[in-house]
Amino acid sequence: MTVLTNLVKIEGFFRERINRFLCHVEIQGKNNLAYLPNPGRLWELLLPGTPLLLTTSRFKGKYPYTVFAARKNASWVILDTQMTNLIIEELLLEKRIPFLKDYTLKGKEVKLLKSRFDLLLSDGRKDLLLEIKTCTLFGSRLSMFPDAPSERGRRHLLELSELGGMCLFVVMNPESEYFLPAYHVDPVFTSTFLEVKDRVIFKAISLGFDEALEKVISVKELKIPLEVLYKAFKPSGVYLLLLELKTDKKISVGTLGEILFDKGFYVYVGSAIRNLYQRLKRHEKHKKRIRWHIDYLREYADHLRIIPILTPEKIECELAQNLKTLAQSIIPHFGSSDCNCKSHLFYFEKSPLNSNDFINLLNFYRLEKPLELIAH
Template sequence: MSFVLGPIIKARFLERSNRFLVRCVADSLGCLSAHLPNPGRLWELLLPGATLYLNRVADSQGVRSTARKTEHTVLAVEREGRPIFLHTHATNQVARYLVERRMLPSLNSARVVQTEVTVGKSRFDFLLRENGEDLYLEVKSCTLFGNGVAMFPDAVTERGKRHLLQLAEMGRSGLPSMVLFLVHYPGVRWFMPDYHTDFDFSTTLLKIRKDVRILPAAIGWKKDLTLDEKVKVLKIPWEYLKGEVKDCGSYLLLLELKKERVIEAGSLGRIRFERGYYIYVGSAMGKLKARIARHQRKHKSSHWHIDYLTQEADNILPLPVRSSQRLECEMAQSLCSIMQQGPARFGSSDCQCVTHLFWSRENPLHAQDFHRFLQSFRMRSP
């Protein structure tokens, strides 16, 4: 089954101009801008040179729409030789197709009654009819996966959390509800909320799981962007999550220095820091959110080596790795193989590691090796 109108154009990803616009280059068209109908971070997918699948926006007569600034839309991106569907609006069409064809085991007696249904102050994707009862269905598109695990969301979503709370309230009041997490990659077994990225959404999902039906399902796409007819229902390791979704663990700080600086780093003395990107590895086995918030404050008393560097950094991005285990030193050892080591003993005076600070001229978020490293700690099978 195809959900794409018109021919597919392949292009190479160059950069993301904003949340909904990318720059890319196609052999037949040259450099162009395309609409990206997906607000997620997509860091591990939109890497320099990644293959994008585009189509040209036109009306039913094939005439270009004049209501849009861009002529093309991003439909998918290739990862590991397979297209990963990115079009969040079209994902609802896919969900409807799966329901109507009875391809979702727990919804094989349901039919679509209405789309875009408003209840209170929230709007949900579908109203279904199942065994004579109404069922409200919200669809979430999931593209974050690795090591047999799929996770949602890949960015903080207040709207997603609000949907969960509203659906749970409806469920408790006698209005059955469900969330369908549609994972656009078939090679996974487990589904989990991304508690590293959105702790509040994840804790909310755990709290409401008895009031809302939760269905994670994995699908696949062929090279011509037709849907593979196989659907896999994924497992959610609730007991594992109860032990891991806590405000503790390790973290990375991604710091950018736009120019070279000489910084007084406490007991380490004066250190010359080249311009570029630095990764610092730390841990807090309690109050992790508070520790990260402290690092992001510019005005504070300097206590650790990293405090001196954060005060000089032009940009700071925290990357939490929540876990019941202290992974700090293991993460530092793994980083040694993909980044250059920083000053000796930086952040590691209380352990045997050479350093907990690493450097790269280019942004690590643009490197596939860095995302593999990050997923190896964030996305571990239970």
Template sequence: MRYEKVVKGEFIKRPNRFIAHVLIDGREEVVHIKNTSRCRELLIPGVKVYLEDKREVPGRKTGYSVISVYKDDVLVNIDSQAPNTVIAEALENNKIDGFLNFSLLKREVTYGKSRFDIFMEREKEKIFIEVKGVTLENSGVSAFPDAPTERGVKHVKELEGAVAEGYRGVIFFLIKMQKPDLFKLNWKMDPAFAEAVCKAQSKGVEVLAYDSLVTPEEIFIGKKLPINLQPW
């Protein structure tokens, strides 16, 4: 996935989930945050960020959108819309083992009362994929979620139901940086989500985690990471 018209800035503050104040070329701008999660460990005053210049888009209230931020020397993508595109592009280019040579790929497909991120078909196999973007990291360990997610629990349970009816179900955690070497569930933050994922896995739902290659202008799928779903 590639961004156009990327500029550099310095983060100042975040008054609410949707906007931030960023210093760009010596001027303070009110910008859009493309992620409603907390990101408290990332969006620290003075940190360097990259933004997409959207000033030419009609009807926008803000001229820029924050897409990535440096955590120490590691660039972290925080665009919540990016993971679905990254995974879809990787699937279309046969970059993920076990998901090759499909005949159909659709995004945002409804099943039951949920809308899953990706639906695939190949031969007689039908696959629902739920994608989760991960930005939380500590000492080489990535974790999800960074805030309670009732919607996430609902989707996991629906995916478990789809598997019971003969579909293949996958929860795909995309860690949006290259630093981590392990993925875990954040039991302390959201035990209900962690329990739902573990139960779903025991019922046949697959759980995968990959890191990402991130530059100011691009984000692509990286390598597969080991997973530990148990409490820690």
């Protein structure tokens, strides 16, 4: 594949993310700045020490390198969203996407309404707008998009529903079998997906690459099991509340009395049978009427992230037990007065978002458990 073989790739390692589009990488033992051409969270990919492939930067004189791909398990995952478009163009030319084999490229970056759409195709009788989304969030068999809330993605769906067209999700994992909108991550995008599904053509493919990342060796269409959304996409489930204390702090916690909280990170496990999103908004506030144990800590701790897991199952205590095995310590009886768990609050010296074990646990509930809801 020309677009890949002509690319000079440089090996390196991920160190830390500075902001959405900039990170520190290590190349030949030296720290460097690199541009990251992907606005997603990429939690499961950009962990400290992750092998990377980089290219010399397209921003001459500003950042020396651009992150091209990250290693996950035995495969390279392309992160450069512009490269995905170039790969799809070549696959179209080679007639390797079965449901698009009758189409040829007519235009790029087509501006319509308030958006630019990636490609304009034609089969000689009619045109087809094609919007391409790079999907890097996947488990063993299920992939999802987006991995962070995407208002731009939502707008594309709405405008495609007016204009008519196709949204193609390109999954960078040859083992994937299924694709779904990321209902845990972006409920607004998911609602829009369901709203326009009869007016937009949704397709998903997975790509497999050779070890040198020079050839696309497999192209596979994925199934979109909407029955999972009908069963699980409701404002009900569990959530992880990530907090940080910048200093040691003694805090009076209701009937638990005064507790010394060490400087560091805390993960609280909670649930809501209904009105999940209202519960999450309440946790975002520093000051509120004290109702639960977590409210006492929330007054003093910085809010890092709320991570919902939408599920029809009652898994709060199961999740707490699994988190206990990862944490440095627990705060006894915190948040667990109505169950038999020793605690629902867990202490981590360092951010759990940089822990492979924590991310794997999160992805088990978000990407593996939903497979049980797929009709066979």
